[in-house]
Amino acid sequence: MSDAVTTVGTLYMLNTCPFTWKVRALLDHLNLPHERVQVNPMKIKKSVSFAGDWGKTPVWKMHDGEVVVDSTPIMKRIDEVYNDGKLSNSADLARRDEWIEWADLHMKNATIPILYGNIRSALNTTRSVSRHEKFGLLTGRLYAWAGFPIMWGIIARKRTKNTGMNPKQLWHHLLDQWTVEIGENSFFGGDKPDLVDLIVYGYMQSVEMHPKAFSQVEEHEAGMAWFQRMKVAAA
Numbered sequence: 001m002s003d004a005v006t007t008v009g010t011l012y013m014l015n016t017c018p019f020t021w022k023v024r025a026l027l028d029h030l031n032l033p034h035e036r037v038q039v040n041p042m043k044i045k046k047s048v049s050f051a052g053d054w055g056k057t058p059v060w061k062m063h064d065g066e067v068v069v070d071s072t073p074i075m076k077r078i079d080e081v082y083n084d085g086k087l088s089n090s091a092d093l094a095r096r097d098e099w100i101e102w103a104d105l106h107m108k109n110a111t112i113p114i115l116y117g118n119i120r121s122a123l124n125t126t127r128s129v130s131r132h133e134k135f136g137l138l139t140g141r142l143y144a145w146a147g148f149p150i151m152w153g154i155i156a157r158k159r160t161k162n163t164g165m166n167p168k169q170l171w172h173h174l175l176d177q178w179t180v181e182i183g184e185n186s187f188f189g190g191d192k193p194d195l196v197d198l199i200v201y202g203y204m205q206s207v208e209m210h211p212k213a214f215s216q217v218e219e220h221e222a223g224m225a226w227f228q229r230m231k232v233a234a235a
């Protein structure tokens, strides 16, 4: 980013973190010039220690020094300060909050299983993550090859345990719910995307960067039609 452009703040992030993708979706949609600091996944706590004991990504530091943590509150704050809260505004606040909660619970819980839900996709994903993140050379390799049985065996299985669905079925089920809610409209927000659209879009983009995993999501026609509309609207 050029020095001549005044930035609105700095995003401390991981390239593959779904919560980081949510905030990126908003910043890109509003076309706000900002800095991005890619932290080492093994040193998150230290890298964001200025945000107290939060210890996670993303963290947002506003140009005036204000620090905001947690992806949805970060999105709301950026929208409030730089966009008069227009994306968060809704004629039906209860509906908005219900679907933010839906996305931050169900989309979040579906993300790990689609990436790591079987041993092959787990290996693909840890290798892909090690390429996309700024690990040290050795830890990156170690993560790629030693991380996948852990992600697959422990983490992904735990997340799908209660749904009775495999990771692909779970995504298709969620995209059914999402596209039914959107109905005849182009977006959740009506004819334009709103904050909820951008939250769901962010979760989906975090899967899209791992093409093998995303190919399972891509089979959902209505979901992908919305996703493509988001790409156009966000460009």
Ligand SMILES: N[C@@H](CCC(=O)N[C@@H](CS)C(=O)NCC(=O)O)C(=O)O
Residues within 6 Å of the ligand: 014, 016, 017, 018, 019, 020, 044, 055, 056, 057, 058, 069, 070, 071, 072
């Ligand atoms: N609710 C938080 C979750 C953030 C989060 O869990 N980030 C992960 C990376 S994707 C992290 O930093 N984990 C480190 C940890 O929990 O110690 C948000 O939406 O921002």
